[in-house]
Amino acid sequence: MFRLVEKIIRLETGRMAKLAGGSATVWADGTVVLATAVSAKSMKPGIDFIPLTVDYQERAYAAGKIPGGFFKREGKPSEREVLNSRLIDRPIRPLLPEGYFYETQLVASVISIDKGGVADVMAVIAASTALYLSDVPFHSPIGAVRLALVDGNYIVNPT
Structure with a gap:
C-alpha cells in the first residue's frame, strides 16, 4: 500500500491469475486493474525484434454496463484502449x-x-x-502519474 496524493493505492501480487508468469492487481477507491505477463519458453528462429504484445482492456462490465440490443459483444478495441496499450508499451x-x-x-x-x-x-x-514478477528479465520497475498544469500549479492525477 502507498499513498499517491489523496488516493491510497493497494498493490497485490500472486492472488489472481496464478498460472501467468507474473500477475499484479492494483486497487484505488473503486478502480481495480489486473495485469498479467506471460513469456514463451523458447525463441522463434529468425526474429530480430522484441515480440512484445501489450493489450489494455476496458470492458463494459467494469463501468456497470452490459452490452445489449444489436451489439451483444464488446467488439474491437476502442481508440482509447489502443492509446492506453501504447502508454504501457512505450x-x-x-x-x-x-x-x-x-x-x-x-x-x-x-x-x-x-x-x-x-x-x-x-x-x-x-x-x-x-512483468517484474515474471520470468522476463525486466529489472527496472516503473511507475506513472498523470500531471496537469492549472494556473501555474502542477496537479497529480487530476479528475
Missing part, C-alpha cells in the same frame, strides 16, 4: 534487454472503474509489476 520496451526475442504478452484488464478513476495510470503500475 516505457517498458526500452527496458527489456537487447537480444531478448522471446514472445511476450502483457495484458492489463480493468476489472472495475469509478468516476475519476485513473485506470490507465494504474495499468502502467500493474503491468510493470507483473
Whole structure:
C-alpha cells in the first residue's frame, strides 16, 4: 500500500491469475486493474525484434454496463484502449534487454472503474509489476502519474 496524493493505492501480487508468469492487481477507491505477463519458453528462429504484445482492456462490465440490443459483444478495441496499450508499451520496451526475442504478452484488464478513476495510470503500475514478477528479465520497475498544469500549479492525477 502507498499513498499517491489523496488516493491510497493497494498493490497485490500472486492472488489472481496464478498460472501467468507474473500477475499484479492494483486497487484505488473503486478502480481495480489486473495485469498479467506471460513469456514463451523458447525463441522463434529468425526474429530480430522484441515480440512484445501489450493489450489494455476496458470492458463494459467494469463501468456497470452490459452490452445489449444489436451489439451483444464488446467488439474491437476502442481508440482509447489502443492509446492506453501504447502508454504501457512505450516505457517498458526500452527496458527489456537487447537480444531478448522471446514472445511476450502483457495484458492489463480493468476489472472495475469509478468516476475519476485513473485506470490507465494504474495499468502502467500493474503491468510493470507483473512483468517484474515474471520470468522476463525486466529489472527496472516503473511507475506513472498523470500531471496537469492549472494556473501555474502542477496537479497529480487530476479528475
